[in-house]
Amino acid sequence: MTSPANPHAQARAQFERDGFCTVPAVIPQDLIERTVPHMDAVMLGHYETGVAPKPFWKPGDDTNVMRKVDHPHLADNTIQELVSHRALGQWAAAITGADMIQVWAVQLLYKPPSGAIEGSVGWHQDLQYWHYWRRDSELFTAWIALSDVTAQSGPVLFVPGSHGWGFLNQGDFFASNHDKQLQDFQLPPGAEWKEVAGILPPGGVSFHHRHTFHGSGPNVSNTPRRSFALHLRTEKSWPNPGANSVYVNHLDDPRYCPVIYGNR
Ligand SMILES: O=C(O)CCC(=O)C(=O)O
Numbered sequence: 130m131t132s133p134a135n136p137h138a139q140a141r142a143q144f145e146r147d148g149f150c151t152v153p154a155v156i157p158q159d160l161i162e163r164t165v166p167h168m169d170a171v172m173l174g175h176y177e178t179g180v181a182p183k184p185f186w187k188p189g190d191d192t193n194v195m196r197k198v199d200h201p202h203l204a205d206n207t208i209q210e211l212v213s214h215r216a217l218g219q220w221a222a223a224i225t226g227a228d229m230i231q232v233w234a235v236q237l238l239y240k241p242p243s244g245a246i247e248g249s250v251g252w253h254q255d256l257q258y259w260h261y262w263r264r265d266s267e268l269f270t271a272w273i274a275l276s277d278v279t280a281q282s283g284p285v286l287f288v289p290g291s292h293g294w295g296f297l298n299q300g301d302f303f304a305s306n307h308d309k310q311l312q313d314f315q316l317p318p319g320a321e322w323k324e325v326a327g328i329l330p331p332g333g334v335s336f337h338h339r340h341t342f343h344g345s346g347p348n349v350s351n352t353p354r355r356s357f358a359l360h361l362r363t364e365k366s367w368p369n370p371g372a373n374s375v376y377v378n379h380l381d382d383p384r385y386c387p388v389i390y391g392n393r
Pocket residue numbers: 238250255270272283284285302343344345356358
């Protein structure tokens with residue numbers, strides 16, 4: 130039986146029941162504060178290590194949309210320190226019961242305080258973008274807040290229990306009209322669509338399952354919403370035979386894919 134006094138057990142019970150959980154500010158505040166200017170530098174194209182990330186967003190692009198930059202940890206040592214933080218590994222292992230946790234992808238996510246609908250992220254299940262992994266792989270996401278994530282700042286919205294619907298392959302990260310998406314979705318019989326916001330302080334983290342439907346609305350606050358999404362795997366995960374993707378080709382390279390709990 131879960132003891133409410135045990136925060137790891139509580140988070141695990143929520144993750145298993147709802148397909149997501151939020152945990153308190155586990156990243157030290159000084160690391161969060163140190164990372165913010167490095168996040169800005171990477172968005173401006175200043176790469177401390179000399180290694181360029183794979184920007185989706187770059188200076189000159191639309192400033193109303195959510196800025197998403199892949200592999201920012203290769204470009205910057207402080208971001209590398211953040212995404213390798215052992216507290217993340219400990220929580221991820223506690224939630225899944227895994228012996229090993231490895232980061233295999235990182236995204237910098239900056240949602241401007243434009244209030245524009247283009248800042249939204251459409252409803253989706255992460256697995257629909259992860260075809261290079263075997264379908265039964267234990268994969269999930271940690272989302273680290275670097276700013277105060279409030280109801281106004283366009284928090285991630287999760288649909289509790291949707292991880293139990295299996296893989297529906299109907300979402301679209303890049304869709305901004307949530308209502309239109311919901312009209313088109315075909316949900317399994319009996320499925321109930323509820324939305325719960327992942328409200329987090331700076332340094333707080335949410336974890337979500339690969340099948341959990343999630344998205345987010347515009348940032349109508351007056352400050353940017355800052356975060357990093359880390360895609361994680363446990364020892365129960367396998368690239369598809371012959372898969373050739375930047376996301377699975379560097380699992381032996383600790384700068385690309387740090388092991389943050391146990392041994393690979
Ligand atoms: O940051 C957001 O609003 C959505 C992020 C997301 O889709 C993810 O972390 O999987």
